[in-house]
Amino acid sequence: MSGPPAPGQQPSPQQLAAIQQQIAAEAQRRGMTPQQLQAQQRQQIQAEADKAGMTFDQYINKLKQQAFENHQRQQQMAQQQTQNQAAQPQEQPQMQGQQGQQVPITPGAPDPRALALAKWLKGQDLKPRTCILNGQRKDMFRVKRALRAIDSPAYTKARSKNPLLPEITATAPKAEIFKLLPLSLLALRVSKSDPHEGHGHVPSKPQKRVKGLWTVKIEQQQDINDDLHYVWLYEGPQWRTKLYAVGALILIMTVVMFPLWPITLRIGVWYLSMGFLGLIGLFFAMAIFRLILFCATVFTVPPGLWLYPNLFEDVGFFDSFRPVWGWQEVSPPFSLCFHLVPEAVRLIAIDDQDKKAKKAKKSKKGESGENAGAKSIEASAFTNGTGTTNGQVSKRHAHAAPRVEEVEDE
Template identity: 60%
Template sequence: MPPPPGPPMPGQQPTPEQIRMMQQQMAAEAAKRGLTVPQYIEQLKAQAMQQHQAQQQMQAQQQQQGGHPQQQQMPINPGPPNPAAVAVANFLRSQELKPRTCLLDEKRKDMFRVKRAIRALQSPAYAKARSKNPLLPEVTDRASAENTFKLLPMSLLALRVSKIDPSVGHEGHGHAKPKRIKGLWTVRIEQHQDANDDDHYIWLYEGAQIKQKLYAAGALVLVIAVVMFPLWPLVMRQGVWYLSMGMLGLIGLFFVMAIFRLILFVVTLFTAPPGLWLYPNLFEDVGFFDSFRPVWAWHQDKKAKKKSKKTKSPAEASIAKEGNSTSTEKPTSAAPAASIPTTPAPAATGVSPAAGTPIQRKLHARVEEAEEE
């Protein structure tokens, strides 16, 4: 015989046999209490409601400290932004939260820690800002500070993220692995938006964008002015023509100077090696004025210089260092040089000097150039 049907598993639809069995058990319990089935169901509902209210009262009593009830931490349910959340975001964006740059979907975002935001909400600066802006919520304790901070993820202005390895999950795919940038976290958005001290959040809110709007307006005015060039006054059009001719002349002069310095280097490479460069920093990654300083310099082979420095023996480098230190050291006494005991160098007889006998060595100071990185 098959076993009697038991209660349904959680998340599973009950079978007709299970429904029939539960109805029979409910009717038996109601008959024991002298009630009908609908009256028994209403009694169960009332008991469940009383237990829920008792749990809420117990939690409210536990959260009272010193006669000042703390605010209960509310869950986070994302929704459209409200003015209070925007006001909190504007305040936190103006504070020093020590943000760092991270990568979210290959886009750069500003990331900060929750504890610095909570600290800013509990600071006197927030109280001063709240006196000027009534939209900012009141912060009296840690729970109210967390509730104020949770307005950001509820309005999708900032979201909690965690660090991930960008190379994980890309093995076996046809596309290339994403390039890992040193010093930048690759993050992903977490499902549960908590507000612990060590949690990291990224800003999705970029502020009022006043500068971007001004730049866009300036670009639009510039485009309209260029399009309306035929309607400009004659004096302005002539001024623009002279200005454009002057810019073209400067560009042409730059190319002439670059060609002349190359010809000068090639000529001096054979006549006066290693060759002379006019404005050696002209194409280097330096500032505008540094590109024309110095005016001239001799050519230096950086690869050969690096190779010679790498092949130099350690003993030779130590002797050069000792010579530099002795050449720059000042004498501390007025003793004559003849008082220093010295012995002449041994003759070519194969006999070495006795042990412990001081030998005078001539040390020459050598100046080494630091290798450019």
């Protein structure tokens, strides 16, 4: 049977036919015609409208509104009964489960208590870590930290201010309270997974893995255990994101409408941009100068001197310029090399000096040998008085002196 039409909505032909049949049956029961019954009902409605201080049309609209609300209420009650009947077969196996056995959690509609619990837990220090779920970064936490937070005095204090937070009782321990999160799809259990699992191939390029960053997948069994990991699907109120979006839109519109700015503001922006460009140029000049200074001092005064050693370190702005200068920090093998460089240079210089001294000594001995050979030739020529003997002797003595020097050199 179709319900009454909504206020302001014309009844359908089927509804009109049903209404006319009801009026005809009621008129026949009272021994009247349908026109007489309608006139009588109109007089009664007019009398009730006069008592309520309303016109006939206003009173009719009020009756239609009440009938529509009653119809909607009946439909909601019927839907709730249908849902309860569908949930009873699922609850029955849970009641028959053995004591201590993990019971699967079936997610359902969001619960205001679960939303309050998620909002409170998001503000606690659960030591979350970042993970990758379906290509998106999410916050992951361990179950034992959430249970520890629920069992803490801070939760009791927060519950006194927010009655929506569930109370810890004998029938509803902290594990049952935590179940509200997966039941409302605010946090789900995940496990570590391989992004190439099930593809049947090896990736062509090994992807660089970030230390401590897991790629996870949602588990079908939403159990509760201290060592399990859950990922947050609840992102909290989005007013901050909306505020950032509005601010970005205002900033873009301001930049786009730059030609409409007053001339004084445009001149000020020009000077400000020139100042920023000057600072950037000064920064690059300082970076180049400190590199040249380090290259100049790494060999003269090892291990080298840095101007503003923390300039490119992961520190704050002011800490980047403290201290003003510092020595290069090197590991023990490299520091040993830096200390050995000047010693090696000194040994090379000494070796060059020794070679030069040996060459000078060799040249002096060669000159002295040639002088001694010439004197011996003259003496033999004077004694024998023959040119042939003098020639043979001169050749023998001419080659004797260098041989003696070569042996001494070796």
